[in-house]
Amino acid sequence: MGNGMKRMRPRVNQGGRLAVRLQDLGQRLSFIILVCAALVLLLAGRTETERMEVFRSALSDFTAPLLEVSSRPVQVLRASFEQFDQYFNTLEENQILRARLARLQTWHSLALKLENENKEFRSLLNAQDVPEAPFISARVIGDLGSPFVHTVLINAGQKLGIQKGMPVIGSEGLIGQVVSAGQQVSRVLLLSDLNSRVPVRLETSGYHSVLAGDNEVQPQLFFLPARANVAVGDRLVTSGHGGVFPPDIPVGKISSLNGGASGNEVRVQTFSDEHRLTFVRVLQYRGHEAPPGTIGVTPVEARSKTNGGEAINESDVSPAIKREQ
Amino acid sequence: MRSAQPIGVIGRFVAALVPSLTAVVFVLVGVVPAAVPGLSTVSPLLSVAVIFFWVVTRPALMPPAAVFFVGLLQDVLSGGPIGLWALTLLVVQYLSLSQRQYLFGKTFTLGWVGFASIVSGAALLAWLGACIYYGVFLSPAPVLVQGALTMLVYPAIAWILVGLSRWMPPAQ
Numbered sequence: 295m296g297n298g299m300k301r302m303r304p305r306v307n308q309g310g311r312l313a314v315r316l317q318d319l320g321q322r323l324s325f326i327i328l329v330c331a332a333l334v335l336l337l338a339g340r341t342e343t344e345r346m347e348v349f350r351s352a353l354s355d356f357t358a359p360l361l362e363v364s365s366r367p368v369q370v371l372r373a374s375f376e377q378f379d380q381y382f383n384t385l386e387e388n389q390i391l392r393a394r395l396a397r398l399q400t401w402h403s404l405a406l407k408l409e410n411e412n413k414e415f416r417s418l419l420n421a422q423d424v425p426e427a428p429f430i431s432a433r434v435i436g437d438l439g440s441p442f443v444h445t446v447l448i449n450a451g452q453k454l455g456i457q458k459g460m461p462v463i464g465s466e467g468l469i470g471q472v473v474s475a476g477q478q479v480s481r482v483l484l485l486s487d488l489n490s491r492v493p494v495r496l497e498t499s500g501y502h503s504v505l506a507g508d509n510e511v512q513p514q515l516f517f518l519p520a521r522a523n524v525a526v527g528d529r530l531v532t533s534g535h536g537g538v539f540p541p542d543i544p545v546g547k548i549s550s551l552n553g554g555a556s557g558n559e560v561r562v563q564t565f566s567d568e569h570r571l572t573f574v575r576v577l578q579y580r581g582h583e584a585p586p587g588t589i590g591v592t593p594v595e596a597r598s599k600t601n602g603g604e605a606i607n608e609s610d611v612s613p614a615i616k617r618e619q
Numbered sequence: 620m621r622s623a624q625p626i627g628v629i630g631r632f633v634a635a636l637v638p639s640l641t642a643v644v645f646v647l648v649g650v651v652p653a654a655v656p657g658l659s660t661v662s663p664l665l666s667v668a669v670i671f672f673w674v675v676t677r678p679a680l681m682p683p684a685a686v687f688f689v690g691l692l693q694d695v696l697s698g699g700p701i702g703l704w705a706l707t708l709l710v711v712q713y714l715s716l717s718q719r720q721y722l723f724g725k726t727f728t729l730g731w732v733g734f735a736s737i738v739s740g741a742a743l744l745a746w747l748g749a750c751i752y753y754g755v756f757l758s759p760a761p762v763l764v765q766g767a768l769t770m771l772v773y774p775a776i777a778w779i780l781v782g783l784s785r786w787m788p789p790a791q
Contacts, residue, residue: 325683329709332687335694335702336752346701353695357647361696365651436650436696440662441761442749445698447650473698481698488753509757 351476354447358479361435362449369433369572427540427579429463430454434571435479444487444509445470446571451478459538461577467544467565468492468532469574480576484568485513485545494545495533496524502533505545505562512549515560524548530562540579634787638673639685641780645669646689650696663769666693666704667711667741668776671734674715675722676784686712700752707745711737727777735770742766 339346380387415421432454436447450456452475462469462482470490473483483490490507494515501522507513518524528548534541546564645665666689673681690705697704714737722733746762 321682325709325713328683328687329706332690332702332706332709335691335705336700336748339700339702340752350695350698350701353691357692357696360647361650364647368651440697440699441746441765442703442753442757443697443699447696447698488755488757509761 347474351451351474351479351481354474354479354481355451355476358435358449358476361447361479365435372572427577429575429577430456431573431575432456432480433573437569437571442488442509444484444490444507444568445473446482446484446568448480448482448574448576449478450576451476451480453477455578456480456576461532461539461543461579463543463575463577464566464571464573466567467546468539469566469568469571471538472576482574485564486511486568491516492539492545493533493535494530495541496522497529497531499523499528502535503530505530510561511568512561512563513546515548515562518560524551524560526551538579540577631788635680637783637787638669638677638680639689641783642666642669642673642681642685642689643692645776646693646696649693662765663772664738664741664765665769665772665776666690666708667738668734668769668773669780670708670711671715671737672777672780674712675719675730675733676780677787678716678719681712683709683712700749703745703748703752706748707741710744711741714740727774730777731770731773734773738766738769738773742769 335346430450432448432450434446435449448462456472456475458472458475460472462471468485470482470484470487471492472480473489474481484507485492485505486507486509488507488509490505490513492505493502494505495502499522501519501524503518503522504516505513506516515530526548530545530547532539532541532543532545544565546562548560549563550559550561552558645668649662649665670681670686670689686708687705690708691701693704693708694701718733718737722730742762742765746757746759750757
């Protein structure tokens with residue numbers, strides 16, 4: 295009997311151990327399977343871009359209510375922070391605003407005069423203008439501080455008429471464009487993102503260039519003609535080339551010249567602060583409203599070019615920059 | 620410390636869901652626009668901290684499947700390559716599990732050091748993955764900042780999770 299008991303006990307332990315081992319094996323197996331699944335998803339992201347976008351926006355829609363609810367208290371907190379700020383700076387701000395008002399009143403009368411003049415000249419020339427695009431306002435509900443992608447989620451989607459490729463602007467200027475539109479949530483690709491390419495024009499000199507993000511805070515200018523004279527502080531607006539963005543949306547101003555490893559990087563400080571976005575406007579600007587003078591580039595092509603990164607045509611321009619003397 | 624109370628089957632079931640739920644909540648918290656301007660530039664890798672904590676204290680309640688779905692959620696919300704965080708977090712789970720015997724029940728400082736090494740590995744892996752995926756050399760600076768930030772906030776996260784785990788029935 296005693297012998298039997300002694301034999302029994304190890305057997306029970308062995309059974310327990312076997313169960314643990316089986317559980318362990320199951321965990322390992324599921325681990326390996328899931329690692330493979332992750333790798334497959336990554337590969338699919340490279341090859342099946344469109345389908346993965348659909349998959350992603352479907353999942354984003356699913357998480358939208360969660361994000362809506364969780365972003366509310368933060369919005370309130372942020373508003374109260376701002377109010378707090380205002381209480382303390384009222385006096386100072388008042389003085390600044392008075393000074394600005396005095397200055398702007400002169401500009402206002404000048405603007406009115408120029409607008410009238412412009413209207414007259416336009417009617418004389420019978421010039422075609424790009425019609426103003428209607429817009430949809432949306433709130434930023436997600437902003438993942440990721441080092442690899444610079445995008446935000448907004449609480450408006452296809453239900454409200456938002457489509458992939460539509461430009462997004464803030465009160466100060468261009469923010470980016472919609473890269474995927476779900477039913478209720480859309481993702482906005484910001485100007486600083488690695489994949490962002492926006493055709494821009496130097497406001498005063500008129501030279502064309504491409505504003506390209508590289509995940510740094512300040513995006514850089516590509517394909518600036520070699521003879522273009524640029525200076526720090528020059529303003530940039532969208533050129534309207536390619537038909538994705540309407541022309542003349544303020545984008546930013548040149549903040550540095552001749553930087554970077556190559557010694558001829560031109561960096562741009564965007565007018566809108568990407569980290570303080572609360573409300574944005576999505577312009578319902580469609581490709582077929584491509585401005586006059588856009589030849590040979592259909593909007594679809596233009597879109598894939600701006601998203602694809604390197605595919606922008608570099609014909610008679612060189613990235614070398616001449617510094618203004 | 621509180622003594623464990625008699626908890627029914629439902630209580631046990633709810634408790635088993637706590638680790639995965641906290642991971643989801645922390646991913647969502649990381650996505651919400653920050654109240655303090657400028658903070659959202661780079662946010663800490665909260666999910667890595669949560670997964671590390673639960674794998675070390677309650678490995679059975681943080682299985683690979685839960686880790687995978689948390690990673691997938693983060694991928695979807697961040698707009699980055701889908702699968703990158705799923706993969707990275709699975710590696711975090713594996714590494715944490717392999718280091719568990721040296722960390723479990725030891726001092727907090729040791730756990731913190733262990734976490735620091737694992738979060739560095741995770742940040743490095745995610746960065747490498749993103750570089751390969753996009754086919755360009757990305758600046759490693761934001762990832763380093765993100766890793767360092769995560770190490771700094773770890774005590775706060777661990778404090779919250781220790782508080783939560785006190786309400787859970789002890790591991791079998």
